Amino acid sequence: MSHMQGGKRPLREIHVAAAPAKARPLLRKPMLQKRTQGEEQREKKYPSVREATDAERIDMVKEIFSTVTGRYDFLNHFLSLRRDVAWRRFAVKKMVFTSTRRFLDVATGTTDLAIGAALSHPGITVAGLDFMKEMLDVGQLKITRAGLSESVQLILGDALSLPFPNNSFDVAAIAFGIRNIPDRLQALREMTRVVIPGGRVMVLEMAFTRNWFSNLVYHAYLNRLLPRIAKRFSLNPAAYGYLADSIMNFPPPGEFSALMREAGMVDTETHRLTFGATYLYIGKKPAA
16 A cells, blocks of 8 residues: 555656646637637728729629629618619519510529519519629529529629620619629619610619708618627628628719710619618610
C-alpha cells in the first residue's frame, strides 16, 4: 500500500488533467472566428442609392441577390403580406397576345411572373432573362415543378442589351427589377425594341407614397419594421435596407411615365395598386 501511495499516481492524474486543458482553447478558436464572421455579415451596410456610382450599384445588386436567394420568395411574400402575388396576377391579366404568342420576362429572378403568365395564357412561350445565375437556378426548379419546362426558357443575360431580334415578343415586362438597373432608360428602350409594333411593355414596381399619412406609415415600415424582420430571417439583412432605400429613391409615377415615353412608347397607362404601394406602368410600341 505504501508503494502505491507514492508519487506515481498523482503524477499520472496531473498529466491526464493537463491534456484537456490544452485542447480546449484549440477547439474554441474556430468557433469564435466563425461567429465573428457571421456578425460582420449581419452588420454589413450598403451605400445609399443616391451616392453610389452605376458600377457600385451593379456590384451591390449582384452581392445582395447572391446572398438572399434561398429566402427571397419567402421574405417577399411575408414582407408584402403576400400582396406581391396579387400585384403580379393583376399584371398578367393586362397582358395581350395577338401575333407572336411570346412573352419576355426581364429580370425574371425566381420566375414568379414568367410562371404566372404561362399558366394564365395557355399556348404562349416565355423567355425569362436575368443576370444572376443563382436566381435562375431557383427559378428553374420552380418551372420544373410546375410542369412548364417546355413553355418557359431561362436565359442568363443583360437587360441593357437583350439577346433578341427586333419585334420578337407581344409583351415584355419587368417586375420589381427596374429600380435595380441604373440605366433605366436604356432598359426601357431595349424592351420597346424587342416587342412587336403595337406590343406592350409593362413595368411593375414598388413606390414611395407622397401623401403625409401614407408617407409616415410606409417610412416606418421600410426603415424600422422591415429591417428588424429581415434580421430574423436573412443572413444579409442589409439587403433589405437596400430594398427600402431603392424604393424610396424610385421616381414618382408621373416622372417614370415620362421616362417610358422618352424610351419611345405611346399610350402609357399608370395603375395604382394597394394605396400606391405599387404601380403597374404600361406602354405600347408605336404601330408601324
